[in-house]
Amino acid sequence: MKVVVFGATGDQGRAQVRALAQAGHTPLAVSRGGNHASAFGGEVQPLRADFGDHGSLARAVAAGDAVFINLPSTSFQAAAPLVAATAAIAGAARAAGSRAIVFNTSLPVPRDKLGFAAQDARHEMRRAVLDAGVPAVIVQPVVFLDNLLKAWAWPSIAASGTIVYPHKETLDVSWICHDDLAALMVAALERPALAGSIFDVGGPDTVRGPELARRLGAAWGHPIAFRSQSIEDFCAGMNAVFERVATLEADRLVGELGRIYRWYNEAPEHPFKVDMAPVLAKLPVTLTPIATWAARQTLPGPIGGPAGSPAA
Numbered sequence: 209m210k211v212v213v214f215g216a217t218g219d220q221g222r223a224q225v226r227a228l229a230q231a232g233h234t235p236l237a238v239s240r241g242g243n244h245a246s247a248f249g250g251e252v253q254p255l256r257a258d259f260g261d262h263g264s265l266a267r268a269v270a271a272g273d274a275v276f277i278n279l280p281s282t283s284f285q286a287a288a289p290l291v292a293a294t295a296a297i298a299g300a301a302r303a304a305g306s307r308a309i310v311f312n313t314s315l316p317v318p319r320d321k322l323g324f325a326a327q328d329a330r331h332e333m334r335r336a337v338l339d340a341g342v343p344a345v346i347v348q349p350v351v352f353l354d355n356l357l358k359a360w361a362w363p364s365i366a367a368s369g370t371i372v373y374p375h376k377e378t379l380d381v382s383w384i385c386h387d388d389l390a391a392l393m394v395a396a397l398e399r400p401a402l403a404g405s406i407f408d409v410g411g412p413d414t415v416r417g418p419e420l421a422r423r424l425g426a427a428w429g430h431p432i433a434f435r436s437q438s439i440e441d442f443c444a445g446m447n448a449v450f451e452r453v454a455t456l457e458a459d460r461l462v463g464e465l466g467r468i469y470r471w472y473n474e475a476p477e478h479p480f481k482v483d484m485a486p487v488l489a490k491l492p493v494t495l496t497p498i499a500t501w502a503a504r505q506t507l508p509g510p511i512g513g514p515a516g517s518p519a520a
C-alpha cells in the first residue's frame with residue numbers, strides 16, 4: 209500500500225517510514241517542509257502539508273491508499289487546531305476511499321476523559337478517527353525507551369551515569385521503543401478485520417526504574433543508577449523549557465504536567481503497565497527486549513560517573 213505518514217519527520221514517524229518500507233509498502237512522508245533529504249536519505253517520497261491547511265491535508269491523503277497519523281504535542285500549542293486537523297484527515301480519508309487509518313496517540317489515553325488536557329485532546333482525535341467511516345485502528349503507546357537518549361534524560365546519564373526520571377521507584381513501566389510501535393502499526397494496517405480496535409501498547413519487559421538502569425548498564429558496559437525525580441523538580445525543569453518553546457502560558461502547562469505525572473505514578477489502573485500477550489495475539493510482531501534495544505543504540509556521547517560503582 210501507499211501509506212501517507214503524517215508527522216513523518218518526527219522521531220516516531222521516522223521509525224514508521226522505515227518499517228513501512230521494510231514491509232514492502234510505499235511510505236509517503238508528510239511534513240511542512242516537504243524536504244526529507246536529511247531525514248530519509250532521499251529515498252522516500254516527500255509530501256508537503258500543514259495541519260493548519262486542511263486543503264493540503266486532503267491532497268496528501270488522496271495521494272495514498274492508507275494513512276498513519278502522528279501529531280505533535282498539544283502541551284506546547286493549542287489543541288483545537290490539531291483536533292480539527294485530525295478530523296479533516298479522517299474526513300479526507302473517507303472522501304478518498306482510503307483503505308485504513310492507523311492513529312498513533314503517542315501517549316496513554318484512557319477510555320473516558322479524566323480532565324487531563326493532553327489526554328482529552330487525544331480522546332477527541334481518537335473519536336474523530338473512529339467516527340470517520342474508514343477502517344481505523346488506534347495504537348496507544350506508553351513510555352518510549354528512546355526518550356532516554358533525548359535532551360531531557362541523557363544529560364544526567366552523560367554526567368553521572370544516572371537516569372533521573374519522574375517515576376517513583378516502584379512504578380512498573382512497559383517501556384516500548386519507536387521501532388516496536390512502528391511494527392505494531394504496520395501489523396494493524398495489514399489487518400482490516402481489526403477496524404475499530406484500540407490497543408494500549410508497550411514493550412516486552414515491564415520493569416521498575418532500578419531494573420531498567422541495571423539492564424541498560426549491562427548493555428552499555430557502564431553501571432547506570434536510577435534516581436526517582438520528584439514531580440516538583442521535574443516541573444521546575446520543564447518550566448524553563450515551556451518558557452522557551454511554548455506558545456501557551458508556562459504556569460498552566462506546568463500545573464497540568466504535574467497533575468498528569470502524579471496520575472501516571474499513582475493511578476490504580478497502572479497506565480504505564482501493559483500486558484502485551486493479548487495484543488500480540490492480534491498484532492503478531494516480535495518485540496524488542498530492553499537489553500537488545502540498548503545494544504543497538506548509538507549513544508549520544510560517553511557515559512559519566514564512576515565506572516565500577518554499583519548501579520543503584
Ligand SMILES: NC(=O)c1ccc[n+]([C@@H]2O[C@H](COP(=O)([O-])OP(=O)(O)OC[C@H]3O[C@@H](n4cnc5c(N)ncnc54)[C@H](OP(=O)(O)O)[C@@H]3O)[C@@H](O)[C@H]2O)c1
Nearest residue numbers: 215216217218219239240241258259280281314350351352
Ligand atoms: N510516550 C512518550 O514517551 C512520549 C515521548 C515523547 C513525545 N511523546 C508525545 O509524542 C507526540 C509527538 O512528539 P513531538 O511533538 O516531540 O514530535 P516530533 O518528534 O517533534 O514530531 C512532530 C511531527 O509533527 C510534524 N508537524 C508539526 N507541526 C506540524 C504542522 N503544523 N503541520 C504538519 N506537520 C507538523 C513535524 O513535521 P515538520 O516539523 O517536519 O513539519 C514532525 O514530523 C507528542 O504528543 C508528545 O507528547 C510521547
